Amino acid sequence: MPLTEPQVRTAKPDERAYKLYDSGGLFLLVTPSGGKIWRFRFKRDGKEKLLSLGTYPIVGLSAARKKRNAAIEKLQDGVDPAEERRQLKLARMQARKHTFKSVALEWHAMREDEWTPDYARQVLSRLEADVFPALGDKAVAEIKPAQMLEVLKAVEARGVLETNRRLKQYCSAIFRYGIASQYCEHDPAAPLKGALKSPGRPKHHSTIPRSEVGAFLLKLDAYDGDIETRIAINLALLMAPRTTELRAAQWTEFEQFHDAERALWRIPEARMKMGEQHLVPLSRQARTLLSVLRERTGRSKFLFPSGTREGVMSNNTMLFGLYRMGYHGRLTTHGFRRLFSTEANEQGWNEDWVERQLAHDERDRVRAAYNAAQYLPQRRELMQWWADRLDAWKAEEIAKRGLTSDGDDGSQRR
Structure with missing residues (x-):
């Protein structure tokens, strides 16, 4: 009953x-x-x-x-x-074992070889500072969009909007890795589009118009600071590398120094932003400057040795040099890359050659796998054209001012 x-x-x-x-x-x-x-x-x-x-x-x-x-x-x-319940209980236990932090570390280890050491450390440090404290111990399968939003809102409140945008990208990549690995089923960062402030349009690095390049070069010749700083600024303009690549350059990275057709700066992947080796063909003018510099720092491992913690010229040395020349807020060393790109493209040089010379990431992976030596003969011609163009602008400015090639107006000469 x-x-x-x-x-x-x-x-x-x-x-x-x-x-x-x-x-x-x-x-x-x-x-x-x-x-x-x-x-x-x-x-x-x-x-x-x-x-x-x-x-x-x-x-x-x-x-x-x-x-x-x-x-x-x-x-x-x-x-x-009963078996269904046992399997669900087992799945919950597995989910608790796969915390956000453990999955994030798995993802980071998988991607680490694709990144430079500095970038890998930066990604991990951002996760450790802003995400792990709140979500690190939570099961990756149980994190909700509201929890993810709370974490990112806290970062947004500090005003670091670009950092927050990147942090959301990292988290979304971690959840996608978790989905592929069957640790979770959803990406709770995905629905947050529109819920966070946008960092806005990226600001271009300051540069000068072509009409002012000749005057800039004359000021650079007259620079009254350290000679190594003047040479570094000049090389940054001639070779268009990233500042971090140039200031930490080592003499062993330069090959066939005295061969105009084979002279190269071979930057190892560990120091490149995209984690790929990069080759910079050396123009005649760049090789002349490097010869002068070698007389001064050739006994050191680095082109620009310094007493800083890193042992090389600080990140701001060249920038402060530009300030000293009167270009505060008007020009940065990274702006040299923008100047080079603009001029080369406007003069009809092949866009692929220019992009490869700037070591920009190849977004179209189907079109071309990264090849450090790709377009090297064409890029050698391009970089010599660029160095000669800089010389031409300088010569035009000298002629306009009625100066001699060494900057003197000739009034004391007979």
Whole structure:
């Protein structure tokens, strides 16, 4: 005879556990301590099994019967409800083991070889500072968009919008890795588009118009600071590298120094932003400057040795040199790259040659895998054209001012 609610409510504990049977395999187990546990007995593949359906009074009689009926429906569909529950419990345990931090570290280790050491450290340090404290110990499969938004809003409040944009990208990449690895099913960072402030359009690095290049070169010739700084600024203009690549350059990276057709600066992948080796063909003018510099710093490992922690010229030395010349807010060394790119493209040089010379990331992976030596003969011609163009602008400025090639107006000459 089926149980009634009063029977269940008034059932008292005994010295030994006993059962009160309802119907359809459902019964209530009453323990000596007074606990009341709903269980469902069923057979599967000839074996008797039990499925716990909760405790009374949290699960009442009516609710227990609904749970039993749901289990019966699963059996009719060929599903073992006890095994299904075991698998779900196992999945939850696995999910707890795959925390956001553990998955993030897996993703980072997988990508690390594609990045420069400095960039790899930067990515990890941003995650450690802004994401791991709040989400690191949470199961990656259980993180909700609202939790992800809370973390990113805290970073946004500091006003570092570009950092926040990159942080969201890192997190989304980690969740996508988790999905591919079957650690989670969703990317909670994906729905946040529009919920965070945009960093706005990127600001171009300051540069000068071509009409002012000749005057700049004359000022550079007259620079009254350190000679090494003047040479560094000149090389940055001639070769258009990134500042970090130039200031940490080593003499062993330069090859065939005195061969006009083969002279190269081979920058190793560890020092390149995109983690790929880069070749810079050396113009005649660049080789002349490097010869002068070698007389001064050739005994050092670095072109620009310094007493800084890194052992090389600081990141701001060239920039402060430009300030000293009167270009504060008007010109940066990175702006030389923009100047070179603009002029080369406007003069009809092949865009692929220019982009390869600037070591920009090749976004179209189908079109071309990265090849450090790609277009090298054409780029050698391009860089010599650029150096000659700089000389021409300087000569035009000298002629305009009525100066001699060494900057003197000739009034003291006979």
